[in-house]
Each structure stands twice: as C-alpha cells, then as structure tokens.
Amino acid sequence: MNSIKSAGIFGLMGYLVEVETDFAPGLPRFDIVGLPDAAVRESRDRVSAAIKNCGYTLPPAKITVNLAPADLKKAGPVYDLPIFLSLLLSSGQLSRNVSECMFVGELSLSGALRPVVGVLPMVIGARDAGCKAVFVPEENAKEAAVVSGITVYGVSHINTLLAFLLGKATLSPTVYASEKAQESPFLPDFCEVKGQQGARRALEIAAAGGHNALMIGAPGAGKSMLAKRIGSILPDMTFEESIETTMIHSVAGLVDRDAPLITKRPFRAPHHTISPAGLSGGGTTVRPGEISLAHNGVLFLDELPEFSRTAMEVLRQPLEDGHVTISRVSGTVTYPCTMMVVAAMNPCPCGYYGHPTKSCTCTPKRVEQYLSRISGPLLDRLDLHIDVLPVSFDEISSSASAESSAAIKKRVDRARAIQHARFYGTDIASNAKIPPARLHQDCHMTDAAQALVKKAFDKLGLSARAYDRILKVSRTIADLSGDDVIDTRHVAEAIQYRSLDRKYFGKKS
Numbered sequence: 001m002n003s004i005k006s007a008g009i010f011g012l013m014g015y016l017v018e019v020e021t022d023f024a025p026g027l028p029r030f031d032i033v034g035l036p037d038a039a040v041r042e043s044r045d046r047v048s049a050a051i052k053n054c055g056y057t058l059p060p061a062k063i064t065v066n067l068a069p070a071d072l073k074k075a076g077p078v079y080d081l082p083i084f085l086s087l088l089l090s091s092g093q094l095s096r097n098v099s100e101c102m103f104v105g106e107l108s109l110s111g112a113l114r115p116v117v118g119v120l121p122m123v124i125g126a127r128d129a130g131c132k133a134v135f136v137p138e139e140n141a142k143e144a145a146v147v148s149g150i151t152v153y154g155v156s157h158i159n160t161l162l163a164f165l166l167g168k169a170t171l172s173p174t175v176y177a178s179e180k181a182q183e184s185p186f187l188p189d190f191c192e193v194k195g196q197q198g199a200r201r202a203l204e205i206a207a208a209g210g211h212n213a214l215m216i217g218a219p220g221a222g223k224s225m226l227a228k229r230i231g232s233i234l235p236d237m238t239f240e241e242s243i244e245t246t247m248i249h250s251v252a253g254l255v256d257r258d259a260p261l262i263t264k265r266p267f268r269a270p271h272h273t274i275s276p277a278g279l280s281g282g283g284t285t286v287r288p289g290e291i292s293l294a295h296n297g298v299l300f301l302d303e304l305p306e307f308s309r310t311a312m313e314v315l316r317q318p319l320e321d322g323h324v325t326i327s328r329v330s331g332t333v334t335y336p337c338t339m340m341v342v343a344a345m346n347p348c349p350c351g352y353y354g355h356p357t358k359s360c361t362c363t364p365k366r367v368e369q370y371l372s373r374i375s376g377p378l379l380d381r382l383d384l385h386i387d388v389l390p391v392s393f394d395e396i397s398s399s400a401s402a403e404s405s406a407a408i409k410k411r412v413d414r415a416r417a418i419q420h421a422r423f424y425g426t427d428i429a430s431n432a433k434i435p436p437a438r439l440h441q442d443c444h445m446t447d448a449a450q451a452l453v454k455k456a457f458d459k460l461g462l463s464a465r466a467y468d469r470i471l472k473v474s475r476t477i478a479d480l481s482g483d484d485v486i487d488t489r490h491v492a493e494a495i496q497y498r499s500l501d502r503k504y505f506g507k508k509s
C-alpha cells in the first residue's frame with residue numbers, strides 16, 4: 001500500500017506520521033482514523049473540496065485514511081496535504097515514488113496551501129528519520145530551511161507541487177540565508193539610565209551568572225526602564241540556543257515568517273492578569289506558556305504582587321528544574337524553560353514605603369498584606385533583591401552619558417567565558433544553574449568567606465536554598481573580577497543582595 005510521510009509534534013519532538021488510504025467497496029464514505037482531533041477530522045471536507053476543485057475525483061467507495069502511529073494524538077490541519085496526495089496515489093491519479101519526502105500543510109478549498117505551526121521540529125524530526133526532502137507551505141519555507149541536511153521546498157498551491165512531482169515544472173529549494181541581525185538604533189541601552197550605580201551593578205551580576213532578580217522601588221524610580229535593557233547586556237545566543245528557542249516559538253505559532261530563527265534572547269513581559277496556564281503552558285491542544293517562550297532569555301514580571309497567587313506558584317518548580325511538565329488526558333509533555341526571571345514591584349500599595357524623602361500613606365497592615373502576596377518560596381528563588389532608589393536631581397539633570405550596554409556586555413561575556421570553561425562538557429549554562437552536588441567543587445571559598453556566610457545564614461535566618469544561591473551569586477561576582485577563589489568581599493556583596501527581605505519583609509530576625 002502507498003503511504004505518504006508527514007509529521008506530528010509531541011512536546012518539542014517532531015516524529016514521522018505515515019498517511020495511508022484504503023478504498024473498499026460499499027456505500028461511499030470517508031473516515032480518518034488514528035487519533036485525529038477535530039481539525040484533522042475536518043480535513044475530509046477541505047481535501048474533498050480541493051480534490052474536486054483541482055480537477056481530480058474521489059472514487060465512490062468506502063475511503064479510510066489511516067494516520068500511523070495510532071497511539072499518538074494528531075492535531076491541527078497539517079495533514080491536509082499528505083491526505084490529498086495519499087488519495088491521489090491510492091486511486092491511481094498520481095504515480096510517483098515520494099517515499100523519501102515529507103509533506104505538511106493546510107489546504108484551502110481551492111487547493112492553495114496555508115501555513116501551519118510547529119514546522120521547525122517537524123522538519124528536524126523528518127531529517128532525523130532519514131527523509132531527504134520536505135514540502136511545506138510557502139510561508140513556512142524559511143522556517144523549515146533553518147534545518148540543515150534536508151532539502152526544503154516551499155509550495156503555494158497543490159497544482160504547483162503536482163506539476164513538480166510529475167516533472168512538468170521546476171521548483172527551487174528554499175535555502176536558509178542567515179540575515180544579518182539589523183541593529184536598530186532605537187534599541188534600549190544602559191547609557192540612557194542616569195545614576196542607579198547599585199542597580200546597574202546588580203543587573204550586571206544577574207546577567208553575568210544568569211541569576212534571577214527582584215527590583216523594589218518607588219514609582220518612577222526606573223525599574224521598568226532598567227529591566228527593558230537587560231537583553232542588551234546578555235551574552236549572544238549560540239546556534240543551539242537559537243534553534244531550541246525557535247522550536248518553542250514554532251510550536252506556539254509565533255515564528256516570524258521572514259526572519260524565523262530567533263537570534264536575540266527573548267524578553268517576555270506578560271501582563272499581571274495572565275492565567276496560570278498562560279504562564280506555564282496548557283490548553284486543550286497543549287501550547288508552551290510564557291515561561292517556555294522566555295527559554296534562554298528573560299521573563300520579566302512587572303508589578304509582581306499583582307500576579308495571582310496561583311500564577312506565582314506555578315513558577316516555583318519550573319524555576320528550579322529548567323523545564324515544565326504539562327499533563328493532559330492526551331499525554332504529558334515537557335517544555336524547556338531555562339530563563340532568568342526579573343521581577344519589579346513597589347514596596348507597598350502607595351509605592352513610597354522605605355522612600356528616602358516621601359512618606360508612605362499606607363497602614364502597616366496594608367504594607368504587610370501587599371508584601372505577603374509574594375510567597376517565601378518564590379522570594380527565595382529570586383537571588384538578587386535590588387533596592388532601586390530614586391535618582392537625585394543632579395544625576396537626572398546631568399548631561400553626561402552613562403556607561404553603554406556594549407561596555408557592560410564585554411565584562412559579562414568575560415565572566416561567561418570563565419563559566420563556559422568551568423562547565424565544559426556538561427549541560428550547565430551558567431553559575432545560576434550549578435546543581436547542589438557541584439557547589440563545593442565550583443565555589444571554592446577562603447575560610448574567612450566561609451565564616452561570613454555562616455554568620456549571615458544564622459543572622460538572616462536563611463533557608464538552605466538561599467544559602468546555595470548566595471554561593472552561586474558569590475561565584476559570579478568572583479568571576480566578574482577574574483578571581484578563582486571566593487573571598488569575603490564577594491560573599492559580602494552577594495549577602496547584601498539578600499537583605500531586602502529583612503528591610504521590607506521583616507519576617508526574618
């Protein structure tokens with residue numbers, strides 16, 4: 001029996017789907033089997049119409065289209081094209097060996113091809129399964145061409161494809177052209193941020209080690225402004241990171257059709273009204289959430305206390321694990337989510353609690369209620385607590401330009417190079433991801449530094465997790481200054497970034 005190869009996605013993994021058709025005598029009917037969802041079942045109507053409108057016929061028989069493997073759910077309209085071809089092959093209206101080709105695409109009733117989601121992982125899956133060529137809708141061709149080792153053809157109409165398969169017309173393969181990333185002159189840069197030496201230094205450390213950070217400060221202090229500039233000091237993405245991140249965006253249907261490969265670290269800033277599922281991923285057809293879309297980049301949570309408690313709680317485990325698991329009746333999928341969380345908040349509802357000059361109008365109870373919206377476990381995971389104080393008049397009115405993002409990034413890159421050598425041969429991306437088992441091997445400390453950590457641990461009532469995180473931040477601070485062994489000054493600075501939970505949260509003695 002003739003079969004046509006197509007592809008499906010499970011999580012981020014693309015796998016081959018074989019489409020086969022059988023015609024049996026009996027009352028004319030058309031069934032699709034092999035765990036199809038509603039969109040796949042509707043293929044029947046689209047394909048039937050397209051077959052008629054392109055001048056072919058459906059035999060008056062009992063038609064069964066099988067999508068194998070039968071145990072994985074098939075979703076979306078991607079199988080229109082392979083079903084169309086399978087019907088033509090099995091009914092003898094097309095004779096051509098296409099066993100080394102993979103086909104995906106939605107059909108319009110007239111036979112034009114429409115773009116589909118998840119093309120990148122599907123093409124990777126097809127290549128790995130030994131396919132030599134893929135045929136995808138024209139709009140998806142650039143995305144598919146990112147994959148090397150397989151020929152990609154973009155098709156706009158089924159007739160163009162059939163003419164090519166029958167040798168009556170030519171079709172040029174799409175070749176990936178790595179566009180030079182356009183440097184926008186309006187990209188936010190740290191040179192526009194006046195003063196704020198403390199916050200700038202803390203964000204440099206966060207970027208250098210991939211640590212999570214929480215900025216606390218009065219309205220207009222510059223928290224959102226600082227956060228928007230973090231991307232400009234993060235190290236460049238490797239090709240593997242670009243592919244991973246693009247795969248997630250591909251599955252979510254968010255790939256830019258003209259510049260499909262994501263080469264700038266994502267900066268996702270979901271609104272605080274986002275649902276827990278929007279953050280972690282989910283839905284009836286499981287899609288990646290904001291935390292996965294931020295994979296290899298930054299997840300910015302502005303106005304942190306305004307996020308629902310459940311939304312904040314879903315962050316906890318993925319933050320630790322670097323991946324998120326979503327369970328549905330149809331199966332369990334896992335998406336990666338290795339990102340830096342940067343959060344910002346006011347210290348109280350009016351925003352001026354702890355302000356050096358303005359007085360706060362909130363009652364202590366309201367301040368407490370506001371701050372208690374952020375749970376201890378989440379706070380524990382935010383390694384650097386940054387007190388963003390308002391800039392002085394002299395600083396804001398000064399015409400002197402501050403240090404540029406490019407200059408800061410140079411130092412970040414140097415610290416990352418040290419980490420790269422340290423973690424060579426492992427899958428650890430940065431100091432923030434050192435597993436507990438490696439902490440002592442990677443974070444050599446002087447005796448004095450050790451004593452200082454112990455003192456802070458007792459005095460601040462730190463959790464074991466906070467202790468680990470202080471060591472990791474100290475490691476990054478030492479890397480930034482090119483020091484091999486962690487000393488008291490590195491530890492002292494790292495501890496200083498934990499002290500906000502004392503100043504504002506006052507829970508710990």
Ligand SMILES: Nc1ncnc2c1ncn2[C@@H]1O[C@H](COP(=O)(O)OP(=O)(O)OP(=O)(O)O)[C@@H](O)[C@H]1O
Nearest residue numbers: 192193194195196218219220221222223224225391
């Ligand atoms: N250090 C600074 N240098 C230059 N401009 C600044 C600085 N801080 C704040 N501004 C100006 O103030 C504006 C408001 O800052 P921003 O929105 O970042 O404040 P915020 O701390 O996020 O406030 P809110 O708590 O209300 O969200 C910025 O867009 C910028 O124009």
Ligand SMILES: [Mg+2]
Nearest residue numbers: 223224302344
């Ligand atoms: Mg803001």
